[in-house]
Amino acid sequence: MVKKYIIGNGSIISTEAVVKDIEPMASCAPYFNICGNQMSLELMSDDIVYGLGETLRGANKRGWKYVSWCSDDPNHEENKNSLYGAHNFILIDGVKKLGFFFDTPSEITFDIGYTDPDKLIISMESLNLDLYIIDGEDSPSVVKEFRGLIGRSYIAPLWSFGYQQSRWSYPTAKDVMEVVDEYKKSKIPLECVYLDIDYMERYKDFTLDATKFPNFKEFVNNLKDDHIHLIPIIDAGVKVEDGYDCYMEGVKNGYFCTDKDGKPFDSAVWPGLVHYPDVLNPAARRWFGNKYKVLIDCGIDGFWNDMNEPSIFYTPDRLTECIDFIASKQGKLDLNLDEYFSLTDKLRELPNSKVDYGRMYHNASGKLINHELVHNLYGYNMTRAAGEAFNELREERTLLFSRASYVGMHRYGGIWTGDNKSWWSHIELIMHQLPNLNMVGFLYSGADLGGFSCDTTEDLLMRFIELGMFTPLMRNHACIGTRRQELYQFKHTDDFRNLINLRYALIPYLYSEYVKACLNDEMLFKPLAFKYSEDKMARSIEDQLLVGESIMIAPIYKQNAIGRYVYLPEPMKMVKFRSNNDYDTMDLEKGHHFINVNLNEVLVFILPNKLLPLAKPSMRVEDMDMYDLTYIKNGNDATYDYYMDDGVSKEPNGSIRTLK
């Protein structure tokens, strides 16, 4: 049951996150004590607080303060408050199950037991938002109701479940081919190769550097003949350069964000000075989305949208100010403490500053609106621009995911979890993020496997892969300057090949569960509390996940571990996989188990009376037979409702058959 309440003056503009028309209640919002710019609620000691989608720390968000403010911050440390997304949904799973959606495009803070361990305190500079309150029988039904409210999730093509390799950068066609060839030589399946910013001509969106990629269209199509998809990055900022069509059109038509006087707003990112497309203006959004056509016409069928928080390295005024300030210290040899730190501070405060966001404006439905107030909608609408255009430009599904997001964007694309690090703790983090992302509709998602920044190690990458093999987006991605981490770079290539073969064998199951979750407003990754809500132990577990209806996973995320503890809320069949065709099974009782797990092994637990179908892997998804399946069954009467479709039709045209 959903009820809507207007808090303060309500959301400053419609975020278009919600797709249903709901009449606001005349009464005050229940549960909350509203006072000034805060609304607060008492938490019971056993309440789990889920939600907030892409955030740091545990799956249970209690004990920290989170700020919804889309941020390009590559240091995903425990103490950070914001990441790239703004996903203002909270689910309290206690004696009652309650969902809250705080719908506002502005910054909003969730103090979940930080100030007071027993209080949830929500605050904004001015408390104006649309509040949706959902109660239900259980957590899954609260989520389902919420998901119905915000509309069906984006559905990715089947081929995008293949293994994907990325790096900042494979800057030339030759580099791309080397990756493709090395994977082939190592007999490891590969589906996509990514192009990071260097493929463009001086970082100009929708251009190609012809020296690095001569005959781009031919190159794309040659790869495609081999069922390899090339996925270029699109950045939000459009380079300021006389004669560059995208820039010229944007200026001419007033499609860029402006300063308060209506002049295109100057900021700088990779290309140097850029203007930001005003994606909150429907005309500009349509224009920008259609720009993707130039790449689509070359045969490109997938994109990743980046730097769309939007990220600002600097604005010319504040850069000038900063450099002038530092220059004013010229000739001083004995800086005192404050002076010395002010140098670093000045430069540190340059990027992604609220001062700059506060000077940028949108033309949203004819109304000039300050960017700071609607900041969290930018990435959403950039991706919506692409998604809306693809609906017209392409016959088939397009792979699309974004870094920044707000609820609502899930209808147009997925997300990746941004610039993580080659840290063991970042394997664990994925497990906490996935279910919370699923709650707000982001089903096609995944983390940079192996870790984006910092140097990886072979064992870390292998453990990343062993979790990532369950995520729809399974992409290995790394930063410039880090150790190379393609799977063929390491000593135990055989283990990596076996693991990727296992991923491919799992694709029918994963895709089936994924599409069913999209169509039925459900979650692909569920905390154990969603199924075993009366089991106190199960409720506390954050490092095991239910994946679809048949299985539970328990990844390893500690270096040098010889195994791990696993709790079974009911008897299950354990499968210890080394590859699709090399595994052991064992029936385990309900309760606590320590399971020995080698570095090349993956644990899967099959639920009672469920079965896990496995396909024969191939070097490409397109070459696989999705109906030639073997089953691992837990129980003679085990069944599975298997969904499959053609994998590309925009409106899923498949059907369910019951496997047994």
Place this chain on the structure above:
Amino acid sequence: MVKKYIIGNGSIISTEAVVKDIEPMASCAPYFNICGNQMSLELMSDDIVYGLGETLRGANKRGWKYVSWCSDDPNHEENKNSLYGAHNFILIDGVKKLGFFFDTPSEITFDIGYTDPDKLIISMESLNLDLYIIDGEDSPSVVKEFRGLIGRSYIAPLWSFGYQQSRWSYPTAKDVMEVVDEYKKSKIPLECVYLDIDYMERYKDFTLDATKFPNFKEFVNNLKDDHIHLIPIIDAGVKVEDGYDCYMEGVKNGYFCTDKDGKPFDSAVWPGLVHYPDVLNPAARRWFGNKYKVLIDCGIDGFWNDMNEPSIFYTPDRLTECIDFIASKQGKLDLNLDEYFSLTDKLRELPNSKVDYGRMYHNASGKLINHELVHNLYGYNMTRAAGEAFNELREERTLLFSRASYVGMHRYGGIWTGDNKSWWSHIELIMHQLPNLNMVGFLYSGADLGGFSCDTTEDLLMRFIELGMFTPLMRNHACIGTRRQELYQFKHTDDFRNLINLRYALIPYLYSEYVKACLNDEMLFKPLAFKYSEDKMARSIEDQLLVGESIMIAPIYKQNAIGRYVYLPEPMKMVKFRSNNDYDTMDLEKGHHFINVNLNEVLVFILPNKLLPLAKPSMRVEDMDMYDLTYIKNGNDATYDYYMDDGVSKEPNGSIRTLK
């Protein structure tokens, strides 16, 4: 059995880490394959590699690359290679047990399965070092032999086992008194309050800001009457200021490090420009150590030495270069990528640069030697300066610990683990650091409880305290600008009081085990592998520790955890403490257990036939009766060899009595 080998030309100067005269072997070093500037060794798959003292990541160091290079880096993230200490001891615990001490004052790199999972590769720019190889029956005897080689560990006063409160800063006498009064009001025991850099007059060592601390001596002694010890910080750098005695004497006598022309070397830290005392020069070391007298004469009986890596914020030349470079960009509004990042890079490269270290010189035994080659000896010798002086200046033991260190410094003082963060992962980190620190002789040690930088939360602080209550140095310390984290700042003051009372009740046991470990070259904190070397499960555990001869601990380091798994390699008696006089006990079988643990509870496991003595807590250690003990016994015949002394005599004068 210890053997010494000279690798290359041997250590460039004697580090004086080793106190025994050992004739080098004429033969080549066994085990290693030496090639160019590398020496490497094959690792077996079951080998655990302990050692390296204060480093990041696991207790088992396999799977990363570590660099011994004393570094002031406050970001203790998984991917970092260096911390403040240089502790070049490696213990391979496999079929054979082998200890290696790579004695060199220069930078040295330990690639422990980073490049190749099965190889230990040691490298230096030029491979010159003294190598000590120790083999033994088991890991404890290898460590004991090594510890005998490097000399007896510093022994701290008994009162320094009390609870200590610190912050950057309590800048005035009034602030200190507020802390003392609030603890008193909350009836929480408190032993020491720390003075961070702001007590000094413009950050000048051995001065006092008389406006902040009028009548300092009286203030110190008033606190002392109440058994509260005031512990000031001493920084390594001496401010350049005409008329300041420490500066004038140092210049006059040539006691400062110089540039290549013999002019005192200019660098900058908190006070602005400083010179670094040349603590490698025995005369300068003696002079600097004796400067502590001015504070000792005020009644001070404890110090912490900081910034002694040594940390350099900038040197005037390179600051000029940096500012000039940035100023050269004045007027440019459209910086390209490289130009933009070069601004930040220039400033980032300013502090702690090898360029600067390479321009600084020591006068070590009459020989001019470049600082870069002996960098890792600085903190060691600054602390040695103090330790040697205290031997002459004080009748009793002095509390002394340092941030930077090298093996050998353990004879003069302890260490704290530097600027950690209010991160849950940093609770876990302590468990990995303690045994490795103990191996190299650092027994009086501890981490900043609650976390130094970032904002803490009540539950995080409580879990930090629940581990920190077992470390000799039990200090709550936090950075300027962070949330206040004195124990009285939170909601559950009663829980904190109970926990600190428990700490005080444990002091007889902890102090007894600590002094015994000092006197017998043993470890206070041991990995389970040290006792249960044939138990594969026990060998893999990094989050349980043996503390002395009677107990094992299993701290909680996950937010919102309702308990944790514990593995018992043999049957033990579990004690679930809420306070010294409020606990439950339960006899548990060998094997795996999931133990429910509330936020205010501490798990202690008593080994078979051992007993844990508990004292009656008091507001101060001095007020406690160390012989009025109650016992928790595991078995009717349980005994414990209890050591106690007067707690202050420099040469421990106590005796052992067997409790039963």
